[in-house]
Amino acid sequence: MSEKLLVNPIECEGHGACAELLPEMITLDEWGYPVVDGRPLPAALERDARAAVSACPTLALRLVRC
Amino acid sequence: MTTATQGTPTEGTATGLPRLLPRHGQQPEDWYAHVARVGRLPYRDAPGRLISDLQAAGLTGRGGAAFPVHRKLAAVLEAAQARRRPPVVIANGAESEPASDKDATLLWLAPHLVLDGLQLAAEAVGAEQAILYTHADRRNDVGRRLRQAIAQRQAVAVDRVPVELAEAPPRFLAGQETALVNHLAGGPAIPTFTPPRITERGLAGAPTLVQNVETLAHLALIARRGPRWFRQVGTEAEPGSMLCTIRRSDGVPRITEVPLGVPLRALLAGPGEQGLREGAVLIGGYHGTWVPAAEAAKLTLDNHGLRRAGARVGAGILITLPQDRCGLVETALVVRYLALESAGQCGPCLNGLPRIAAALAELAGARPRRGTRANVERWAGLVTGRGACHHPDGAARFVRSALTTFAAELGRHERGRCGATDTTPFLPVPHDPARTEQDWI
Amino acid sequence: MLENVSGINSSTALWYASRATGVVALLLLTAVVLLGLLVTRQGRLPGLPRFAVTGLHRNISLLAVAFVAVHVLTAVADTYVHIPLTAAVVPLASEYERLWIGLGAVSLDITIALIVTSLLRRHLSRRLWRAVHLLAYASWPVAWLHSITSSADMRHGWMFLLAVACALLVVVAVGWRQSAASRDVPRAERVGLLMAAVHGRDRASRR
Numbered sequence: 001m002s003e004k005l006l007v008n009p010i011e012c013e014g015h016g017a018c019a020e021l022l023p024e025m026i027t028l029d030e031w032g033y034p035v036v037d038g039r040p041l042p043a044a045l046e047r048d049a050r051a052a053v054s055a056c057p058t059l060a061l062r063l064v065r066c
Numbered sequence: 067m068t069t070a071t072q073g074t075p076t077e078g079t080a081t082g083l084p085r086l087l088p089r090h091g092q093q094p095e096d097w098y099a100h101v102a103r104v105g106r107l108p109y110r111d112a113p114g115r116l117i118s119d120l121q122a123a124g125l126t127g128r129g130g131a132a133f134p135v136h137r138k139l140a141a142v143l144e145a146a147q148a149r150r151r152p153p154v155v156i157a158n159g160a161e162s163e164p165a166s167d168k169d170a171t172l173l174w175l176a177p178h179l180v181l182d183g184l185q186l187a188a189e190a191v192g193a194e195q196a197i198l199y200t201h202a203d204r205r206n207d208v209g210r211r212l213r214q215a216i217a218q219r220q221a222v223a224v225d226r227v228p229v230e231l232a233e234a235p236p237r238f239l240a241g242q243e244t245a246l247v248n249h250l251a252g253g254p255a256i257p258t259f260t261p262p263r264i265t266e267r268g269l270a271g272a273p274t275l276v277q278n279v280e281t282l283a284h285l286a287l288i289a290r291r292g293p294r295w296f297r298q299v300g301t302e303a304e305p306g307s308m309l310c311t312i313r314r315s316d317g318v319p320r321i322t323e324v325p326l327g328v329p330l331r332a333l334l335a336g337p338g339e340q341g342l343r344e345g346a347v348l349i350g351g352y353h354g355t356w357v358p359a360a361e362a363a364k365l366t367l368d369n370h371g372l373r374r375a376g377a378r379v380g381a382g383i384l385i386t387l388p389q390d391r392c393g394l395v396e397t398a399l400v401v402r403y404l405a406l407e408s409a410g411q412c413g414p415c416l417n418g419l420p421r422i423a424a425a426l427a428e429l430a431g432a433r434p435r436r437g438t439r440a441n442v443e444r445w446a447g448l449v450t451g452r453g454a455c456h457h458p459d460g461a462a463r464f465v466r467s468a469l470t471t472f473a474a475e476l477g478r479h480e481r482g483r484c485g486a487t488d489t490t491p492f493l494p495v496p497h498d499p500a501r502t503e504q505d506w507i
Numbered sequence: 508m509l510e511n512v513s514g515i516n517s518s519t520a521l522w523y524a525s526r527a528t529g530v531v532a533l534l535l536l537t538a539v540v541l542l543g544l545l546v547t548r549q550g551r552l553p554g555l556p557r558f559a560v561t562g563l564h565r566n567i568s569l570l571a572v573a574f575v576a577v578h579v580l581t582a583v584a585d586t587y588v589h590i591p592l593t594a595a596v597v598p599l600a601s602e603y604e605r606l607w608i609g610l611g612a613v614s615l616d617i618t619i620a621l622i623v624t625s626l627l628r629r630h631l632s633r634r635l636w637r638a639v640h641l642l643a644y645a646s647w648p649v650a651w652l653h654s655i656t657s658s659a660d661m662r663h664g665w666m667f668l669l670a671v672a673c674a675l676l677v678v679v680a681v682g683w684r685q686s687a688a689s690r691d692v693p694r695a696e697r698v699g700l701l702m703a704a705v706h707g708r709d710r711a712s713r714r
Contacts, residue, residue, distance in 0.1 A: 420701045423705075
């Protein structure tokens with residue numbers, strides 16, 4: 001079952017913790033908001049991805065089935 | 067009131083148009099005139115039967131997204147059965163695009179066709195609640211017309227599901243599906259994040275069907291005349307007819323019903339005009355695409371034909387920019403409006419659109435700075451696909467097409483010149499931005 | 508006071524352990540609340556990466572529960588007074604000092620709910636998680652009251668000062684959070700503000 005990252009742009013306030021924990025899939029744009037790689041998550045990054053999801057203060061980042 | 071033209075060259079009795087609007091004159095139809103024209107409301111007496119007819123007919127949404135209607139109805143019916151919750155049906159007449167008038171015209175002249183469609187759609191999905199959502203800020207008192215129409219239908223006891231009228235605030239996003247549901251639930255008309263889709267969980271958590279009013283009018287006719295009749299006009303892939311709001315160089319909006327696939331030059335060049343050669347055409351409204359007139363002259367009004375110009379049919383808005391106007395100035399004025407109409411919920415849209423608007427204002431002025439155009443391109447890329455709705459995407463498409471189509475004009479502005487001789491704004495842009503939360507409710 | 512008993516027996520040791528872990532738990536829970544308030548404002552701890560705020564909030568809450576567990580178990584194990592284990596989570600189940608132990612049980616119940624819902628966040632609706640988490644505003648004051656009423660020690664000397672300091676920190680932090688939130692730009696005004704800013708800045712820089 002492959003998963004991908006999804007950010008709820010309404011809840012996202014540009015805190016940036018996600019980009020710190022998963023720089024391979026998330027970078028910040030010039031305004032501090034996450035640019036998320038929407039491709040299926042490589043298995044090796046799953047742990048970091050779950051950490052990034054937990055670290056979001058507004059619960060905007062999610063892992064969903066794809 | 068916009069005049070509905072009945073006699074443009076594209077229409078003739080041979081094609082069986084017009085279908086939606088009454089043929090003679092511009093008299094609003096009452097119940098009896100409506101029944102005399104199109105016949106009685108053909109209920110199917112079970113949910114779901116209409117859906118296969120709609121699939122055979124190939125009817126797609128006329129609100130701009132062109133989503134297959136049968137699939138939406140099927141999704142709502144399925145969700146309702148799976149969750150054992152009666153769905154809600156909403157006729158979307160918000161028509162938040164300033165340059166569009168076709169829905170208001172349809173509701174004014176043939177409200178019963180829309181109300182028939184609403185009843186049939188409600189029956190098809192097993193709904194017990196129906197809402198007609200319209201925009202208050204129009205030149206005619208559409209609300210009063212609709213209340214009269216509903217009262218007439220109650221008098222003859224033709225409606226099986228009670229219809230409520232609801233009013234949209236004058237916001238560009240008010241017609242967006244999730245914003246509409248959010249507003250009907252008592253909140254501001256701002257989009258919500260999907261998933262879940264409203265077909266699954268919408269108003270008060272019920273499966274919700276939202277269809278444009280014109281779509282419902284077509285549905286009401288397909289239920290009477292069948293899918294084969296619907297396919298008599300249009301193309302194989304995109305059958306049927308649609309209402310368009312067309313502005314030529316005189317700026318007067320005309321509502322015309324045309325078959326899909328009709329050549330644009332037939333719609334945009336009036337009798338006696340030279341035909342499309344110079345200037346630019348805006349296809350699809352303020353989330354649409356600017357196309358050079360010479361290129362537009364070769365296009366047909368269907369998504370398949372417009373794809374090579376990077377354009378979509380959208381809600382059928384076609385505008386020819388007069389040659390004495392500046393396309394950059396017009397674009398900048400529109401984008402300023404689009405930016406002010408952002409819900410301000412999503413970082414990229416909130417940050418990107420105002421900056422794009424300011425940069426466009428600069429490009430539309432004299433001697434813009436060197437990096438400005440590159441900034442616009444970069445920001446347009448940054449806002450696309452990163453909001454909860456497609457507002458930033460549409461604005462970005464509109465902006466990029468302007469930079470391409472008006473490239474020569476950009477060059478002139480860099481040298482401190484402008485090709486326009488008339489500075490009065492041509493495109494209709496409202497001047498009443500939202501200031502407080504109340505303006506969204 | 509137990510110092511009248513000659514020598515240190517196991518009961519005394521357990522009692523002291525319960526007191527000590529209780530104080531530490533209160534300090535840790537205070538830290539958790541302060542960090543939680545910081546999270547709601549997407550604040551940062553100076554010198555630490557952004558993910559540290561939510562990370563510390565979660566980890567310290569788990570540590571606090573561990574200390575509460577020891578605090579409860581040592582109090583139950585101490586035979587000097589009889590406190591049934593159920594009193595840890597069932598308020599008013601203890602015959603001994605019903606009220607103050609009951610307060611502790613209420614606070615612990617809420618804390619367990621906070622942690623369980625947070626661990627299962629993925630499977631819960633956002634609204635449910637948030638509603639439960641708001642109970643933290645009740646849990647901490649109840650824990651504080653439990654501490655104050657549970658022992659005379661905490662009402663005198665440096666321990667009293669400690670308790671007051673914790674309360675002050677929480678009150679000030681909540682006040683700060685509320686006032687900062689009230690100064691947030693309302694959604695409907697955000698875009699207008701930014702439009703004015705970028706258009707004004709644009710004109711200014713071109714003079």
